[in-house]
Amino acid sequence: MVKIQSVDKKSRAERAGISAGDILISINGREINDVLDYRFHLTNSKIILKCRRNGEDYSVEIRKQQYDDIGLEFETPLMDKKHSCENKCIFCFIDQLPKGMRKTLYFKDDDSRLSFLHGNYITLTNLHDRDIDRIIEMHISPVNISVHTTNPELRVKMMHNKRAGEVLSYMKRLADAGISLCGQIVLCKGINDGEELLRSMRELSELFPAMQSVSIVPAGLTRYREKLFPLEAYTKDEAAAVIDAVDEFAAECKEKYGARIFFCADELYLRAERELPDEDYYEGYSQIENGVGMITSLLTEFNEEMNFIDEYLEGYSAPRKISIATGVASYDTIKSMAVRLEAAVEGLEINVYKIINRFFGESITVAGLLTGKDMSEQLKGQDLGELLIFPSNTLRAGEDIFLDDMTPTQLSEIIGVPVAPSGETGAEFISQMLG
Numbered sequence: 001m002v003k004i005q006s007v008d009k010k011s012r013a014e015r016a017g018i019s020a021g022d023i024l025i026s027i028n029g030r031e032i033n034d035v036l037d038y039r040f041h042l043t044n045s046k047i048i049l050k051c052r053r054n055g056e057d058y059s060v061e062i063r064k065q066q067y068d069d070i071g072l073e074f075e076t077p078l079m080d081k082k083h084s085c086e087n088k089c090i091f092c093f094i095d096q097l098p099k100g101m102r103k104t105l106y107f108k109d110d111d112s113r114l115s116f117l118h119g120n121y122i123t124l125t126n127l128h129d130r131d132i133d134r135i136i137e138m139h140i141s142p143v144n145i146s147v148h149t150t151n152p153e154l155r156v157k158m159m160h161n162k163r164a165g166e167v168l169s170y171m172k173r174l175a176d177a178g179i180s181l182c183g184q185i186v187l188c189k190g191i192n193d194g195e196e197l198l199r200s201m202r203e204l205s206e207l208f209p210a211m212q213s214v215s216i217v218p219a220g221l222t223r224y225r226e227k228l229f230p231l232e233a234y235t236k237d238e239a240a241a242v243i244d245a246v247d248e249f250a251a252e253c254k255e256k257y258g259a260r261i262f263f264c265a266d267e268l269y270l271r272a273e274r275e276l277p278d279e280d281y282y283e284g285y286s287q288i289e290n291g292v293g294m295i296t297s298l299l300t301e302f303n304e305e306m307n308f309i310d311e312y313l314e315g316y317s318a319p320r321k322i323s324i325a326t327g328v329a330s331y332d333t334i335k336s337m338a339v340r341l342e343a344a345v346e347g348l349e350i351n352v353y354k355i356i357n358r359f360f361g362e363s364i365t366v367a368g369l370l371t372g373k374d375m376s377e378q379l380k381g382q383d384l385g386e387l388l389i390f391p392s393n394t395l396r397a398g399e400d401i402f403l404d405d406m407t408p409t410q411l412s413e414i415i416g417v418p419v420a421p422s423g424e425t426g427a428e429f430i431s432q433m434l435g
Contacts, residue, residue, distance in 0.1 A: 002032055002079045004072055011071020016049075016060040018072065023052040034080040040138045043067060048394035057090075064097070084108055086125055088160035089148075090229035091188050091219035098224050102405060119289060121146040121184050123159065124167040132170050135179060142212065145171065149185070149192040150203040158192065175210030180243050183214035183288055189232050193242060201249045201262050208257050213283075215290040216246050217265040220369075223361030235365050239272035259283060265291040269364065270329050291366070295333050301426025302337050309344050309430070316434045318347025321385030324422070325353050325375050327367035330391075341433055350433060352378060359404060366392035372406025376414040384417045389432055392421035 006020045007013050024032050027041040028048055031039065041047070045066050050059050062070055088095075093106050094389035109120065121144045149155050152165025174181060183204055187193050192200070197216070204211050217232055231236070234242065243264050250260040260283055269276050280291035281302045305312075326334045331354040338350035355378055357364040359371040368391060375390060379390050390411070394402055412419045423432055 002034070002038070002074055004051075005075045008071030008073070012062050012064060013071040015126060016062050016070075018049070018051060018060060019053065021053070024072070025050040025052055025057070025291060032079075032259040035074075035078050036134070036138060036140065038074075038079060040068065085123070086161060087123055087164065089186075090158055090160075090191070091186050091221075091231060093220050093222070096220075096222040096224045098359075101403075112340035119144060122251070123161075123164065124170050125159070125161050126161050126165065127170060132173055135174065136177040137178075141177065141178075142182050143174060144182045145184070147171075147183045147185055147200065147204065147214070150200045151160050151194055151196055154192060154196060158188070159285050171207060171211075175207045179208065179210065181211045182286065184287075185214060185216050186219050187216055187234075187242065188219050189234055189238065191231075194245075197242075197245065198249065201246070203370055205249075205253050205257070205261055208253070208259070208261060212259075212260065213286040214262050215265060215287040215291055215292045216242065216262060216268070217292075218242075218267055218271070220366075221361070223363075226368075234268070234271055236272055239268045239363040243268055243272055243274060263287050263292045266293070266295050267291060267329060270365070280413070295330065298424075298426055299333060299337070300395075302429055303426070305430050306340065306344065306427045312430050312434050313345065316345065316348075318345075319349070320347060320433075320435055321349040321351075321383075322387045322389065322433065322435075323351040323353060323379075323382070323417075324389045325370070325379060326391060327354050327370055328354055328356065328362075330367050331420060337429060341430065345434065348433065349385065351383070351385065353382065355379075367391040369403065370394045371404040372402035372408075372411045373404050376406070379415045382415075384415060386417065387435075388412075388415060388417050388419045390419055392424065395421060 001023050004018065004020055004022045004024055007018055026032055026049070028044060030037065030041050032038050033042065043066055046061070046063050048059055048061050050057060052058075064070065067225070092108070112163045123146045148158055150168060152168060155164040155168065156162060158164070171181060185192070185197070185200060187197065201214070204214055218239070219231060221231055221233055226433055246262050246264050250262040253259060253261045258280075263282065266276060276296050279296055282296065285293045285297055288294055288297060324338065331352065338352050342348050342350055355370050355374055356362055357370060358376060359374050360369055370391060371394070377386065390408070396403065402411075408419050408421070420432070423429055
């Protein structure tokens, strides 16, 4: 049962007599507890809604096209509370946050509904047989899974959850039912790499074609790891060894299945000081949200758009001087793009600033974890020109605020120039640079 927050004016629900504050109990006799129940059972062209008002139950019938909405709004997007994580993973990034930040930053979600709605990765430990049955019935696909290892005993130890091993069997149930899966392995040095990584890749490949792709991502380690499990960052040679092992197995998968399946995150290539693969290697960038192929994608788009630079110049006014803030990992890439664009455009000056992550620790090099404090302290007093571009993924999802609670407006006030989040494509990069 879920409470109806509001009813759209002139909607089918309003015409049927449903009001804000009513309780939705069921659709066509099926109980409604959250957004997945609601969306799935709403797809019928004839629906009978059972509701409750002031303790009295009533029913209404609505006819519509299969996928039409009926105009009900609920208290939360999930129509329920988020499911929090029940694990205590040895590499958990949230456990490595400093004290004193917003409470919402310390919330660990592990919600299968967010996997379906927003692409979040889940560990499966919050799910039970009835949940798997519902996913199969509704054919929710894909399901994104934080696997980390297929060794049940090791998974229990890494996640400190006694169910972590047994729930691995859910992947085969989902695969057998035709549900598409995407996997993620957060790699911890000396724990789930080496032979354990080979085992995980071998067993996950057996789920192909349901298991569409798997990212291999090194654990992010901040400077706030007191009293946490001792973990070390990969050295240059160790990162290279991981890449070689993954590439060798992925090549075997390519020959056997026609797909690589397994991909290393860009961060491993940067640590190994290896050249990033070309676009064809990534087979459609299925794991780009996990930082796999992100740099190659940006460079490829940028290079393609540079062939049409004359079209971008139609509204350009020289001279123009702007600045870009980025992380250590992406600095060389962004700098190379800026240099090439400057050479092609008269009167354009782009300053690229490498921001060291002192908030979380210098071992954190990705741009998405930069904070307003680090940017403001390292950019204050610099000749930034007329605008500063900062990485858009430094902002909290759905919020206009950095991880340290500073806002872009506050950053602008400190450094003395307007600021704007970056675009995500090569075309957007060029457009922003040229105004």
